[in-house]
Amino acid sequence: MNSHNALFRRGDLAATLNGQLQKIANAVASWDEDSLLSTPERDICGSLEQEFLIEPLALDRAGITMESVTQSVETVRDFDEMVDVDRTVVTVSVPFAGEPRLFDLKPSTRTFTAPSGVVSRGELRLQCVGPVDRDARQVKHDLDSQLDNIEKYVKGSADQVKAYNESAAQKIATEVQARRARILENRNLQEALGYPLRRRPDAATYSVPISRKKIVPRRPAPASEPFRPEPVLDDSHYESALEVLRNQRNQLERSPSISSHLKEEQIRDLLLIGLNSQFEGRAAGEVFNYNGKTDILIREGDRHVFIGECKIWKSPKTITDTLDQLLSYLVWRDTKSALLLFIRSGSPAEIIDKAVAKVREHPNYKRDGQNATDERHDFVFRSKDDPNREIKLAFLPFYLPKPKASG
Structure with a gap:
C-alpha cells in the first residue's frame, strides 16, 4: 500500500458524538421565544435534526470503478543496500453515502490493521501496490481484503451513529417540549400579573x-x-x-x-x-x-x-x-x-x-x-x-x- 491517508484514526467517534449531544440544549435555548411558540413543534425538531443528526457511512461495493493500471518504482532495502523495484499500481474508487468526516473517527469496534485510503467527493479511493508479476486473482483478493477490513469499521461506525441519532432525536424533542412549556408558563405568569409588556402579541396555544x-x-x-x-x-x-x-x-x-x-x-x-x-x-x-x-x-x-x-x-x-x-x-x-x-x-x-x-x-x-x-x-x-x-x-x-x- 502506498502512503494513502490513514482512515478512522484522527479522533474518537464516541467522544465526538457525546459532544454533539451536549450541544443540543444550547441550540434549543438559542431559538427566539416567539419563533419557538409560533413555529410548529415538528418543524422546530426537523430543523434541529437537520443540524444534529448524522447520516451513517455505507459503501457501495457494487458501484466500484477502476482507473488505468500504472507502474511505479519503489525503493526498498535489499540486505545492506537500497534498490529500486518496479511495482504495479491498481487504483479503485468505491462510492459511499454518509458523512465523509466519519472516516476520520475511530469507532468502538475496530481491528488491529488500520485501513487507509483517500476520501473525495462521495468516493473512497484505494490502491493495491505489488509486484509486477501478480495476476488478477491476487490483486482482486488484496482489494477485497482491504474493503472487508474497511467494512468492519464502517459497520461499527454506522451502529454508533444510528444509536446516537435515536438519542439526539429524542433529546431534541424533549428539550423543545420542555422549553416551550417553560415559555408558556412564563407567559401565563405575565398574563396573570396584568402588567403591559413591551412586546408584540404572540400566537401561542393551549389545550x-x-x-x-x-x-x-x-x-x-x-x-x-x-x-x-x-x-x-x-x-x-x-x-x-x-x-x-x-x-x-x-x-x-x-x-x-x-x-x-x-x-x-x-x-x-x-x-x-x-x-x-x-x-x-x-x-x-x-x-x-x-x-x-x-x-x-x-x-x-x-x-x-x-x-x-x-x-x-x-x-x-x-x-x-x-x-x-x-x-x-x-x-x-x-x-x-x-x-x-x-x-x-x-x-x-x-x-x-x-x-x-x-x-x-x-x-x-x-x-x-x-x-x-x-x-x-x-x-x-x-x-x-x-x-x-x-x-x-x-x-x-x-x-x-x-x-x-x-x-
Missing part, C-alpha cells in the same frame, strides 16, 4: 382538557394584551372523537341493509348522535363556521376545536374539492379536522389509494401523520391563513355500497 364524557374548558387568568392563548382540542380527545366515528363506521359497514339506503345527510346525523352521546351535546351539524357550513363541529365557547366534512366519492376531484372546502371553513385557530369519505361503489382499496394520492397533491399538504392503514390515514396541512399553523387531518373511509338492483 382544552376534556374527558371522554364532557368538554371542560380550563382557561388561564384574564389575558393581558401581549399574550392571548387560544384553545385547541387536546390530542387524546381528538383521538376519542375519531374513535367514536371509527366505531360508528364499523357498525354501519356491518349493517348494509340499513346503511345502503341512507343519504349523506342521514349518515351524518347518525354520526352526530354518537358524538353528542360522547361529548354531551357539544357536537353540531350544519353550523356556520368562517365562510361556509361544515358537517360535524365540536365547539368550545366561541371556538371550534374539531371540524369534520362528509362526502360521497365520485372521482378524485371529490377529494380536492372537499379539502378546499374544509380549509375554507377553518380559521387560523382551528387545528383538528377530519374528512369522512363514503364509498358507495367500486373497489374500496383502489379508491382509498386514489384519495390518499389526491390528498398529498394538495398545495397545503405538508406531510403524512402517524396512522396509515385502510381504516385511517393521518395528514398534516398548512393553514391557508398562517403557514406556521398546522392542521391535523384524519381521513376515514366508509364502505357503504348501495343495494344491488333486484331481478
Whole structure:
C-alpha cells in the first residue's frame, strides 16, 4: 500500500458524538421565544435534526470503478543496500453515502490493521501496490481484503451513529417540549400579573382538557394584551372523537341493509348522535363556521376545536374539492379536522389509494401523520391563513355500497 491517508484514526467517534449531544440544549435555548411558540413543534425538531443528526457511512461495493493500471518504482532495502523495484499500481474508487468526516473517527469496534485510503467527493479511493508479476486473482483478493477490513469499521461506525441519532432525536424533542412549556408558563405568569409588556402579541396555544364524557374548558387568568392563548382540542380527545366515528363506521359497514339506503345527510346525523352521546351535546351539524357550513363541529365557547366534512366519492376531484372546502371553513385557530369519505361503489382499496394520492397533491399538504392503514390515514396541512399553523387531518373511509338492483 502506498502512503494513502490513514482512515478512522484522527479522533474518537464516541467522544465526538457525546459532544454533539451536549450541544443540543444550547441550540434549543438559542431559538427566539416567539419563533419557538409560533413555529410548529415538528418543524422546530426537523430543523434541529437537520443540524444534529448524522447520516451513517455505507459503501457501495457494487458501484466500484477502476482507473488505468500504472507502474511505479519503489525503493526498498535489499540486505545492506537500497534498490529500486518496479511495482504495479491498481487504483479503485468505491462510492459511499454518509458523512465523509466519519472516516476520520475511530469507532468502538475496530481491528488491529488500520485501513487507509483517500476520501473525495462521495468516493473512497484505494490502491493495491505489488509486484509486477501478480495476476488478477491476487490483486482482486488484496482489494477485497482491504474493503472487508474497511467494512468492519464502517459497520461499527454506522451502529454508533444510528444509536446516537435515536438519542439526539429524542433529546431534541424533549428539550423543545420542555422549553416551550417553560415559555408558556412564563407567559401565563405575565398574563396573570396584568402588567403591559413591551412586546408584540404572540400566537401561542393551549389545550382544552376534556374527558371522554364532557368538554371542560380550563382557561388561564384574564389575558393581558401581549399574550392571548387560544384553545385547541387536546390530542387524546381528538383521538376519542375519531374513535367514536371509527366505531360508528364499523357498525354501519356491518349493517348494509340499513346503511345502503341512507343519504349523506342521514349518515351524518347518525354520526352526530354518537358524538353528542360522547361529548354531551357539544357536537353540531350544519353550523356556520368562517365562510361556509361544515358537517360535524365540536365547539368550545366561541371556538371550534374539531371540524369534520362528509362526502360521497365520485372521482378524485371529490377529494380536492372537499379539502378546499374544509380549509375554507377553518380559521387560523382551528387545528383538528377530519374528512369522512363514503364509498358507495367500486373497489374500496383502489379508491382509498386514489384519495390518499389526491390528498398529498394538495398545495397545503405538508406531510403524512402517524396512522396509515385502510381504516385511517393521518395528514398534516398548512393553514391557508398562517403557514406556521398546522392542521391535523384524519381521513376515514366508509364502505357503504348501495343495494344491488333486484331481478
